[in-house]
Amino acid sequence: MKVRDILSQRQKQPLCVRPQQKVKEAIAVMVQHNVGAVLVCSEHGQLQGIFTERDILQLAHKDPHGFTELPVEQVMTKNPIIARLDDDIQYVEQVMAQNRVRHLPIFDGQTLVSLISIRDVIHAKLQDAQVEKRHLMDYITGKYPA
Numbered sequence: 001m002k003v004r005d006i007l008s009q010r011q012k013q014p015l016c017v018r019p020q021q022k023v024k025e026a027i028a029v030m031v032q033h034n035v036g037a038v039l040v041c042s043e044h045g046q047l048q049g050i051f052t053e054r055d056i057l058q059l060a061h062k063d064p065h066g067f068t069e070l071p072v073e074q075v076m077t078k079n080p081i082i083a084r085l086d087d088d089i090q091y092v093e094q095v096m097a098q099n100r101v102r103h104l105p106i107f108d109g110q111t112l113v114s115l116i117s118i119r120d121v122i123h124a125k126l127q128d129a130q131v132e133k134r135h136l137m138d139y140i141t142g143k144y145p146a
Contacts, residue, residue: 003092003106004085006124007114014105014115016041019048019073023059026051026072037103039115040076047105047112049076082107083116089128093121 015038017026029038030053037052051072059067059075067075083092083104092104096118106114137143 001089001124001128003083003087006116006120014039017072021072023070023072024068039105040072045112049078050080050103051076052103080105089121089124
């Protein structure tokens with residue numbers, strides 16, 4: 001299974017905030033869409049970084065009273081690890097685990113197309129396992145689809 005298979009089952013368009021937006025605005029977008037990360041993109045859609053729940057926790061710890069007024073560009077994770085549409089799910093899972101990240105921007109060539117989470121990867125792997133189980137059970141019991 002490939003990253004493109006995950007994206008074919010859900011909305012592809014990534015949520016982006018601008019680098020100059022305040023942290024409180026980025027948090028509002030995350031809360032509104034019930035997500036753990038947003039991409040930070042230029043006006044032309046170029047990836048500048050990623051802003052995650054982990055970034056928020058670190059900020060709240062450092063400056064519990066004033067962090068929400070900072071611009072996202074000052075606190076985002078720059079140069080995030082990325083994945084490609086044709087990357088295998090096993091590879092993406094390993095990259096996420098080794099780098100201790102839960103979100104990866106997805107590119108098609110040089111074009112930013114989406115953002116996936118570890119939840120997306122796990123869900124895809126579970127679906128794949130269920131299909132395989134069904135095929136094996138049908139084989140074992142001698143039942144084949146008509």
